[in-house]
Amino acid sequence: MSLLRVEALSKEFGGVHAVQALQFEIPAQGVYSIIGPNGAGKTTLLNLLTGVYRPSAGRIWFDDKELTGRAPHHYAAAGVGRTFQNLQIFFNMSALENVMVGRYLHERCGLVAALLRFPSLARAERACRAEALQLLEFVGLAGYARAASDSMPYGALKRLEIARALAARPRLLLLDEPAAGLNPTETQEIVRLIERLAARGITTVLVEHNMKLVMGVSDHVLVLDYGRKLAEGSAESVRRDPKVIEAYLGSEAQAHA
Amino acid sequence: MSPQLLQYLLSGLTVGAIYALVALGFSIIYNASNVINFAQGEFVMIGGMTTVSLIAAGLPLALAALLAIAATTLVGLALEKLAVERVRSESVVTLIIITIGASILLRGLASLVWDKNLHALPAFSGERPIALGGATIVPQSLWVVGVTLVVVAALWWFFNRTLHGKAMLATSHNRLAAQLVGISVRRVLLVSFGLSAALGALAGILIAPITFTAWDVGVMLGLKGFAAAVLGGLGSGPGAVIGGLALGLLEALSAGYVSSAYKDVIAFGIMLAVLVLMPGGLLGRRSVERV
């Protein structure tokens, strides 16, 4: 059964078709990668799949519930989490607090309880803090718990975003270029992290430029070009697809290899 | 058209033209720096009050007006050089508070340099009303509307046809890119404050014969100018003009047909409604958030 289903999805900006009539399903398991040359519409697609953009046409189902046109927080409540290519960290908070915000959906947020700080809320806060610490540890940032997020290095912030997204306990996690700007060691750490996510049973959608990374971890690959689906299938079949080689791998693969 | 309606439209157009000038001042500075300059109204006041003083000192009107505009421009340049340029914070609120501080400071200075009384400026070409289709219009209104038209045309030419103007527009669209092609952003900022101050002063001189001027007229004119700029869409030149005229007409019509006490309530109420329906103002840029 598919976890996320997209039908005839399109998005245009003032006449420019960033995403055009896309149709695909993301199965409820494993790593699903979306690749394509620069400007292929990958990030636009991710914004559509999380409600950040409203589609110009088409429909989106998550777990057989239609979410088309809903606000991002509805997507989050349904179980979709994501990270951002251009970091969206809450720089006015510590690393730990960033992750604690991620647990928002699972906290009681009553105003009166908060203002009067009921004992039950204080207990819940302790639990929240403990879980956030665990998640920081899971992504390898245990040492940064108390750090102000604006003092952390770039690579750590990328993982902080993953921890924050995980805190919402998503069933589908979309990672927008998690390895962009990272050195080879850091990239390896991200790869291992993605593998551990899969082991946790979280379906992961990976938007990535780094072909080696994609081909290594993906169960399924969707190739975009000019906002359209160019090819789809297993990493192996996509790699051999002549259309893909021509449009994307032809130039880029050599550059990356 | 009934003479009464025409009368309201004429007075709305006059006030609206002044709002448009003030709104243009807001938009020019906003484009250059993302700052809402709450001292814009004080430029209007300084322009009017300086002219009053210079005329009292025996200068002819045209010379007094020119000197007043020059003096106000200097105040605008000083505000940019001494305060705005020194701010290292990017926070919008911080900059707002600084310009509010400047407006209080300038108002305080005005009450010291001059006094706290109302002052009148003689009309540029007499007070005899001109009959027009059953309504009447004072010659000063023609001055207001005429000069505003000339200024708007001149600004259009400046921003679309001259290198300096294009450089300023480019900076408002993309500061970094403008810097990369060699535009001095600091200079653009300075020019924008000078230009806005000059526009404000001009508005203050034009309106003074109709409404009087005083040390604190800048508060309300500044508010209306800001409202007009937002209504039209912040940063848009045509938007500022349309916003100003719309606000002026709204006020005049509500004062005429509903209640003069509630004219501002109606004008601001409609402005709120427009903002709720069109969150970027009438001609605002539709921007898509990039993440």
Added chain:
Amino acid sequence: MPAALRTARTGGMLALAVVIALLPLALANNYFYDVAVLVGLNAIVCIGLNLLIGYAGQISLGHAGFFGLGAYGSAILTARYGWPPLASLAAATAGVALLAWLVGRPILRLRGHYLAMATLGLGVIIAIVISNEDQLTGGPDGMSVPPLALFGHALTGEKAWYWVVGALLLLAVWLALNLVESPGGRALRALHGSETAAEVVGIDSVRQKVMVFVLSAVFAAFAGGLTAYYSGFITPGRANFLHSIELVTMVVFGGLASTFGAVVGAAVLTTLPQLLAVLKDYEMVVFGAVMMLTMIFMPKGFVPTLTARFAPGERK
């Protein structure tokens, strides 16, 4: 960190309580008490406004409108309709909460300068209505307000008010500190940090903004009502644009996103004009200059700047 945080919080509360308890030693006469009471009342407004501006990052240039509605609502219900003061205060505050909720939903979708303009317009509208409905409000000349009666005793005199306002100020600080350290409070700060990221982890941004907008309006209306009873006389000037600006200035001066900063900001900017009164005509000039210089040299505000200087290791 929870332990450290708790001590910082209780520490701050304790320090404020000690200041409130010991301040009377320095208050030589009723005039000083009067200034202290006004500081406390303004501080309550600023604590609420800081939740909106400092923590949630949403500007309001119209909060004097809520303050004025709270003041006039309480005054009118008591003076014109004979309601008991506490009931009037509660009803006026609830009415303002309802109004803030009704207008908050549409206007809090606006951002930045557009939100500033919308709140400013709202404030201007409220101020004009107050000064024009002279049957109810006494118009531009203002209206007198009967004293606040508590359990049959009229609360009069600066000294008695000092202790009541002091206790309420402590309560307001406690409530605000609690909120900021709760999931809802974190959600507000997240909105300030990145609205998109906040939405994506499930935060309904409009709902959260409306919630804090209503809360800040309640703080303003409540303090406004108290101010009316305390002063015994109110004028429409308390609801106008300049007063809104004054309130925002207090919050920014003290330090955005610092509850104690809001208190300090209210204290300094309420006291300063009293001190400057000796300068007579130069009062406005100096006040404006102080505002500008503070923002140029301490853009983060008073309390955060000092905290950073004396405790570089500690964050927030």
